Amino acid sequence: MxxxxxxxxxxxxxxxxxxxxxxxxxxxxxxxxxxxxxxxxxxxxxxxxxxxxxxxxxxxxxxxxxxxxxxxxxxxxxxxxxxxxxxxxxxxxxxxxxxxxxxxxxxxxxxxxxxxxxxxxxxxxxxxxxxxxxxxxxxxxxxxxxxxxxxxxxxxxxxxxxxxxxxxxxxxxxxxxxxxxxxxxxxxxxxxxxxxxxxxxxxxxxxxxxxxxxxxxxLVATHPDKHGGVGFVGGYPNAYVTFTVATSCVLAATIAHQVLHETFTVTSFGAVMGLWLVVVFIFFGVPLTSFAIALSELKTRTLQAASRQATEFQRSVERSTLGSNVAANGDHSRPEQEIADPTKLYEAIGKLSPLILNRSTLLPVTVVALLPLIAVGLTQLPFKDLLPIVKRLLVL
Structure with missing residues (x-):
């Protein structure tokens, strides 16, 4: 094409x-x-x-x-x-x-x-x-x-x-x-x-x-990107890595000024890093939520269509095996014909995620957002105290 x-x-x-x-x-x-x-x-x-x-x-x-x-x-x-x-x-x-x-x-x-x-x-x-x-x-x-x-x-x-x-x-x-x-x-x-x-x-x-x-x-619910075919949009935050480092450096400098003249506790430092990650998630996440409604509707409608197909297919198998349907025998909503098995299709539809925003999407900018803050934190806090905070934030 x-x-x-x-x-x-x-x-x-x-x-x-x-x-x-x-x-x-x-x-x-x-x-x-x-x-x-x-x-x-x-x-x-x-x-x-x-x-x-x-x-x-x-x-x-x-x-x-x-x-x-x-x-x-x-x-x-x-x-x-x-x-x-x-x-x-x-x-x-x-x-x-x-x-x-x-x-x-x-x-x-x-x-x-x-x-x-x-x-x-x-x-x-x-x-x-x-x-x-x-x-x-x-x-x-x-x-x-x-x-x-x-x-x-x-x-x-x-x-x-x-x-x-x-x-x-x-x-x-x-x-x-x-x-x-x-x-x-x-x-x-x-x-x-x-x-x-x-x-x-x-x-x-x-x-x-x-x-x-x-x-x-x-859009197609069974697209291998698990986002209906618009999963490529989720990669856009990676373009903002340098931008994120720039803004994080300014925040880190503000913290460094406090560190030079005051004592920064592990709790307060962890709160600052957590709040900063929330800001980063919102900044990059809001544009990615635009497709959530369309993808949710796509998933619902496609699951309903696949479910109807599955019902007809399984009832057809039941009739051919047992000679009749156990429930509502004689009520055939579709004429007798070969019906494709939608089981794998149904399973694939279930994997569709309406939210393009996820942890792996934001991992690069998350890491670089924390690096300048971690560098400042190491000047005041022991590495063994800082590491658990960083780990918890990265697995959110």
């Missing part, structure tokens, strides 16, 4: 990392060229702006190095997590996410999962998803959220009681250093903008899956 097109009239596939004012700005200054995202170059440039410039400013001020209690720039875990690791990884993750989601959309059209009568509606959904992706208004909202977050950080600086590379306290008077101003206004804002922009585009993806799930789909 010739593969059906998965694009619209404009001939463009679904590329989640493209479009929008921020992407267009990167094209204008040469960070993006043609169809090449150039993630390494873009990551290095943004890291130079968000982490490198404050580093130069602290080197000039003499606050880049020093003892831990003086809180120098290069010993601040939050700086490394947000301005260096997270920003770089969020940029690199864009291409990984885009490639996996594009292949996922391709499969809906090329298998094809979508019935012929649903193709027009599916392309309409794709068109609207692209418009949402390209929305200037959405990115303005992301920017405003980022600015509000930086304003909150600036406000919270008033509560600081110790001097650091970002804040100087002399005789009760507090003043931000040039590096502190840059980190809050530029570095922190850039991190939150990239994060909220990525979350918005994930919402676009989830909405696209929900719209596909409501279309007429060519």
């Amino acid at each position: 010739t593969a059906m097109r998965n694009d619209e009239d404009d001939g463009e596939p679904f590329l989640i990392a493209r479009g929008g004012p921020f992407f267009d700005a990167q094209k204008r200054i040469g960070l993006v060229a043609g169809d090449k995202l150039r993630p390494a170059r873009r990551a290095l440039v943004l890291i130079a702006v968000t982490w490198g410039i404050p580093l130069l400013l602290t080197l000039v001020a003499g606050t880049a190095f020093g003892e831990l209690d003086t809180r120098p720039y290069l010993l601040d875990p939050g700086v490394w997590a947000r301005s260096f690791l997270a920003i770089g990884m969020l940029i690199i993750a864009e291409g990984q996410i885009e490639d996996r989601l594009r292949l996922c959309v391709d499969q809906f059209f090329n298998i094809p999962v979508l019935a012929a009568g649903s193709l027009k509606s599916a392309r309409t959904a794709l068109s609207e998803a692209k418009r949402s992706r390209d929305s200037a208004g959405a990115e303005i909202v992301c920017l405003l959220v980022s600015i509000a977050t930086s304003s909150l950080v600036l406000h919270n600086m008033d509560g600081q009681t110790d001097s650091s590379w970002a804040l100087t306290i002399v005789g009760g008077s507090k003043s931000l250093s040039p590096a502190g101003w840059w980190s809050i206004l530029v570095s922190n804002t850039m991190f939150w903008f990239l994060l909220t922009r990525a979350v918005w585009r994930h919402i676009i993806w989830g909405n696209l899956l929900a719209r596909f799930a409501r279309l007429d789909l060519r």
Whole structure:
């Protein structure tokens, strides 16, 4: 069968990392060229702006190095997590996410999962998803959220009681250093903008899956993927491994700050890791639940059809063996003819799972979500105390 097109009239596939004012700005200054995202170059440039410039400013001020209690720039875990690791990884993750989601959309059209009568509606959904992706208004909202977050950080600086590379306290008077101003206004804002922009585009993806799930789909209950033929959608969280590491590093840095100045108990650390995994499950799991209703209905209807067939087949066998049916003899709802045995079919239908979300689906992102937190935990807690917590969380 010739593969059906998965694009619209404009001939463009679904590329989640493209479009929008921020992407267009990167094209204008040469960070993006043609169809090449150039993630390494873009990551290095943004890291130079968000982490490198404050580093130069602290080197000039003499606050880049020093003892831990003086809180120098290069010993601040939050700086490394947000301005260096997270920003770089969020940029690199864009291409990984885009490639996996594009292949996922391709499969809906090329298998094809979508019935012929649903193709027009599916392309309409794709068109609207692209418009949402390209929305200037959405990115303005992301920017405003980022600015509000930086304003909150600036406000919270008033509560600081110790001097650091970002804040100087002399005789009760507090003043931000040039590096502190840059980190809050530029570095922190850039991190939150990239994060909220990525979350918005994930919402676009989830909405696209929900719209596909409501279309007429060519599902089959006995499909070997045990999800009616749409099991391939369940692999999409693997594209977010780098994204998950980036966000986990920021959370781990926050915990590290507490660890450096307070005592973290095994119970509290386990609670933080458990809560973080719940957030990860919800983030990736909600889009995968879109197909649960369609798959549940498919399973119910197919089981009913197979059960009717099984009843007729077994009654036919009973008549041929005993000469008549023991119950309701003479009541033949189907004419005498050869009836196929649906036993194996019935057993296969019973294995269909309406939930594409499962532990194996989320295992890669679960593991990487915990790794940065485990690294921080090992600085404060014995390995023998931390290991049982990790094991329990991974087998949930």
